[in-house]
Amino acid sequence: MAPDPGADPGAQPDAAADAERAPAADSAEKPEKPENAKAPENAKRRKRHFWRDLAVIVVAALALTILLKAFVVQVFSIPSGSMENTLLPGDRILVSKIVYKFRPIARGDIVVFSGAGSWDPPNQPPSNWFTGLVSDATNLVGIAGPGTDYIKRVIGIPGDHVACCNAQGQVTVNGVPLSESSYVFPGDAPSAERFNITVPPGRLWVMGDNRGDSDDSRFRTTAPGGGTVPESAVVGRAFLIIWPLSRISDLPIPNTFEQAGLSAAAAVATAPPVTVAGGSAFAGAALLTWRRRRRRGPGTGRRRTRGVVPPEDH
Numbered sequence: 597m598a599p600d601p602g603a604d605p606g607a608q609p610d611a612a613a614d615a616e617r618a619p620a621a622d623s624a625e626k627p628e629k630p631e632n633a634k635a636p637e638n639a640k641r642r643k644r645h646f647w648r649d650l651a652v653i654v655v656a657a658l659a660l661t662i663l664l665k666a667f668v669v670q671v672f673s674i675p676s677g678s679m680e681n682t683l684l685p686g687d688r689i690l691v692s693k694i695v696y697k698f699r700p701i702a703r704g705d706i707v708v709f710s711g712a713g714s715w716d717p718p719n720q721p722p723s724n725w726f727t728g729l730v731s732d733a734t735n736l737v738g739i740a741g742p743g744t745d746y747i748k749r750v751i752g753i754p755g756d757h758v759a760c761c762n763a764q765g766q767v768t769v770n771g772v773p774l775s776e777s778s779y780v781f782p783g784d785a786p787s788a789e790r791f792n793i794t795v796p797p798g799r800l801w802v803m804g805d806n807r808g809d810s811d812d813s814r815f816r817t818t819a820p821g822g823g824t825v826p827e828s829a830v831v832g833r834a835f836l837i838i839w840p841l842s843r844i845s846d847l848p849i850p851n852t853f854e855q856a857g858l859s860a861a862a863a864v865a866t867a868p869p870v871t872v873a874g875g876s877a878f879a880g881a882a883l884l885t886w887r888r889r890r891r892r893g894p895g896t897g898r899r900r901t902r903g904v905v906p907p908e909d910h
Contacts (some may be wrong), residue, residue, distance in 0.1 A: 668694055670832065672708055672747070678804035678811065679747060680781050682706070682847070688839035689747075689847075693832040701800065701827060703769065704853030705750045706834040709802075712744040714826060715819050747834060748812050749779070752801035754827075757794045760787040767803075772857040778850050781806040789814045791823075799824035 674687040683689065683706075691708050701707065712718050752758035752769055759768050766773040767786045776786055784807040791814055795801050799821050804810025813823035837843050 677809055678806050680806040682779050682805045687837050687843060689834045690836040690838055691832040691834050695833050701750060701753060701830060702849060703750055703753055704849035706747065706847050707750055708745055708747045708831040708834060709825055709829045710744050711746050714821060714829060715816050716744045748802035748804050750800050751803050752795040754795050754797045754799060758801045759792040760790050769858055772855055775852045779805050784808045787814060793822060795824055798827050800827060
């Protein structure tokens, strides 16, 4: 279409210029926020994320620690010198709570056990919820533990005949002498107290490595079990020193408890007569008893005491 000859020639360029200036004016009316204005908002957002993530990590770590303590492993602190020099006061140790799900308690194991109901009166519940919470928290990290928890070395297992001492002053298990110099406190005798006991079923005879300063089975003979502790009271096996760093080491079973004679003697001692001698010993003993009764007649037999020396009271 031809331009209107009567129109102003500069009208069209002015309109185009106004249209070009309009977006620029709008942008001038709404300026963008500078970068330094967004920084405080981003910092606040990052801070919120940090505290949220930290809370999640703490809760997850606490839950994992509780599960580990309840079912797998627990940290304990050594409060006294009864296990010196194997364990020193202030040592932190790891105690496995699952090892005895896969194997029985063995001679030479270092075990943590509760004395409540055997060596000590039963535990009393905490006086209030706050005291119980604090106690659980300190137990969790090994700062403290129940006052009835003990740590000792297993010397005799169910059926073992444990005695002190032979002519060389050694503790014997099923008649086999123990060579204890590798773990007993230097200069200590194996025991200054004499004892002679057959460990009852389901119980353990335990002793500290510091024989001159250990409250153990030798001094608990008036307690239920004659000084032994129930296997059911065992919390777990100590297997590793984790603190201080200079003392990190494992806690293996000493070689003296690996003597073949220990288990062989225990098997013979606990086996019934028919197993030991193929039945002939049992039959011979029964025949001999019957013949003696016939010779003596009724009422002439004498009572015999059991061939176990009563443990001394301490």
